[in-house]
Amino acid sequence: MTLDVVDSLRSVVGAAHVLTDPSVTESYAVDWTGRFAGSTPAVVRPASTTEVAAVVEWCADNGVAVVPQGGNTGLVGGSVPLRREVVLSLRRLDAVSAVDSVTGQVTVAAGATIAAVQRAARGAGWEYGVDWGARDTATIGGSIATNAGGSKVARYGDTRAQVLGVEAVLGDGSVVSHLGGLVKDNTGYHLPSLLCGSEGTLGIVTGARLRLVPRVDERVVALLGFARVDDALAACGLLRRSLPSLEAVELMFDDGLALVCSSFGLSQPLPAPAAAYLLVECADRLDPSDALASAVAALRSTGAAVATEPGRRAELWRYREGHTEAINLLGPPHKLDVTLPPAALAAFVDSVGARVLTVDRRAQVWLFGHAADGNLHVNVTGVDPSDERIDSAVLDLVAEHRGSISAEHGIGTAKKQWLHLNRSAAEIAAMQSIKRALDPHGILNPNVLLPS
Numbered sequence: 001m002t003l004d005v006v007d008s009l010r011s012v013v014g015a016a017h018v019l020t021d022p023s024v025t026e027s028y029a030v031d032w033t034g035r036f037a038g039s040t041p042a043v044v045r046p047a048s049t050t051e052v053a054a055v056v057e058w059c060a061d062n063g064v065a066v067v068p069q070g071g072n073t074g075l076v077g078g079s080v081p082l083r084r085e086v087v088l089s090l091r092r093l094d095a096v097s098a099v100d101s102v103t104g105q106v107t108v109a110a111g112a113t114i115a116a117v118q119r120a121a122r123g124a125g126w127e128y129g130v131d132w133g134a135r136d137t138a139t140i141g142g143s144i145a146t147n148a149g150g151s152k153v154a155r156y157g158d159t160r161a162q163v164l165g166v167e168a169v170l171g172d173g174s175v176v177s178h179l180g181g182l183v184k185d186n187t188g189y190h191l192p193s194l195l196c197g198s199e200g201t202l203g204i205v206t207g208a209r210l211r212l213v214p215r216v217d218e219r220v221v222a223l224l225g226f227a228r229v230d231d232a233l234a235a236c237g238l239l240r241r242s243l244p245s246l247e248a249v250e251l252m253f254d255d256g257l258a259l260v261c262s263s264f265g266l267s268q269p270l271p272a273p274a275a276a277y278l279l280v281e282c283a284d285r286l287d288p289s290d291a292l293a294s295a296v297a298a299l300r301s302t303g304a305a306v307a308t309e310p311g312r313r314a315e316l317w318r319y320r321e322g323h324t325e326a327i328n329l330l331g332p333p334h335k336l337d338v339t340l341p342p343a344a345l346a347a348f349v350d351s352v353g354a355r356v357l358t359v360d361r362r363a364q365v366w367l368f369g370h371a372a373d374g375n376l377h378v379n380v381t382g383v384d385p386s387d388e389r390i391d392s393a394v395l396d397l398v399a400e401h402r403g404s405i406s407a408e409h410g411i412g413t414a415k416k417q418w419l420h421l422n423r424s425a426a427e428i429a430a431m432q433s434i435k436r437a438l439d440p441h442g443i444l445n446p447n448v449l450l451p452s
């Protein structure tokens with residue numbers, strides 16, 4: 001069986017692009033956190049939509065399940081073969097077409113990285129409105145499949161808001177392609193919206209038509225300290241109301257910041273430590289520093305570090321973006337990425353640590369996130385990575401507060417059993433019907449999102 005798979009896939013994409021050596025395929029079979037790992041008979045690396053379609057059609061005809069993979073930076077165990085599925089890597093489809101500088105749109109193949117799209121956009125006087133720490137590795141296809149968020153959602157929206165059209169291979173090998181880029185186009189079901197956040201269960205995204213935003217080069221970043229969490233959360237609302245140039249408001253806490261500092265040899269960013277921190281970025285055509293300074297003067301901040309020069313701005317962002325890597329260095333974490341209604345955020349921050357400690361006294365709970373979106377990343381280390389009581393404790397608390405159990409990372413395999421906390425039986429049944437329609441043989445990423 002395994003040999004048949006390998007031989008058949010080699011005949012489609014060429015022998016060099018079907019990897020079978022376990023020492024090579026291993027890195028495709030473990031997720032970024034190290035919490036989810038499996039194995040695969042083959043990693044297949046097509047170079048075109050035609051080749052992707054041929055691979056999927058062969059797999060559909062032969063009942064072989066497929067896990068699509070982009071940069072493998074996903075954080076819910078959705079991109080790895082847990083039951084010996086074939087891995088379909090999209091990384092060779094990495095073309096970025098010329099930016100249409102009149103419409104501010106670009107057509108991109110699924111394996112292009114976020115950084116490559118950002119570079120292309122900037123070179124043409126535009127910007128891609130989505131950004132996050134894994135930009136150099138994460139791909140457009142993966143970001144569509146997860147509907148990635150990141151730090152600029154409050155200003156430009158999530159990935160779904162940027163996608164004007166997609167090209168994708170459905171579960172029977174047929175290709176749907178709608179890349180014309182018409183902004184107004186009410187001709188029936190909006191397949192791009194459906195594929196955004198579908199986590200590889202409905203189709204393999206091979207390309208996308210993306211909306212860009214005007215490039216604004218005058219930037220200021222401020223790292224603000226607060227004595228109380230409530231003060232930081234209140235400041236976020238005030239900044240959003242008073243600063244049209246606001247691009248990001250990111251939340252950190254004293255313990256997480258100290259961990260980042262000790263992990264990477266950084267000094268504390270402010271003269272006096274604080275309980276909570278906001279990292280704020282404003283961007284405009286004219287220098288937004290004065291506007292930010294007067295907004296900050298109205299806050300209960302205990303101190304601020306401010307930067308306009310690019311290198312210094314990046315240094316301040318390191319304190320925030322370093323959290324993911326610093327936490328992973330402690331061992332595979334439980335990563336719970338959640339949204340709370342604004343009124344419930346402070347109470348959740350106050351109680352989530354205690355709730356986790358009732359499960360395991362050894363737990364260390366790390367909180368950080370995207371304050372402007374009410375999106376908190378709850379990471380738990382020091383416990384057994386497979387102890388799902390930890391995940392349950394956090395997600396049940398989220399549901400009690402009427403929040404979302406997945407703000408931006410998706411459901412994957414990590415949260416599959418808790419989908420019912422946010423979705424009714426009727427909604428799940430509707431999703432299953434859509435899945436059956438677009439993937440009639442059930443071969444596309446069978447371990448994620450929906451109940452088996």
Ligand code: FAD
Nearest residue numbers: 070071072073074078132139141142143145149150200205
């Ligand atoms: P993968 O990890 O390869 O796959 C993710 C999912 O998409 C899987 O289910 C996979 O099967 C599916 N998939 C991949 N490619 C395709 C395709 N072409 N067609 C169909 N399905 C596909 N995420 C955020 O939203 N916001 C953040 O701020 C953020 N910060 C991060 C910081 C770090 C340091 C890291 C490591 C990750 C971060 N992430 C963040 C998570 C991750 O980068 C995103 O989920 C990203 O969209 C995954 O892209 P990828 O190409 O790596 O996809």
Ligand code: MLT
Nearest residue numbers: 133321323324337369377
């Ligand atoms: C982030 O905001 O840094 C990411 O979503 C990654 C994470 O949750 O660790």
Ligand code: ZN
Nearest residue numbers: 150370377408
């Ligand atoms: Zn995030």
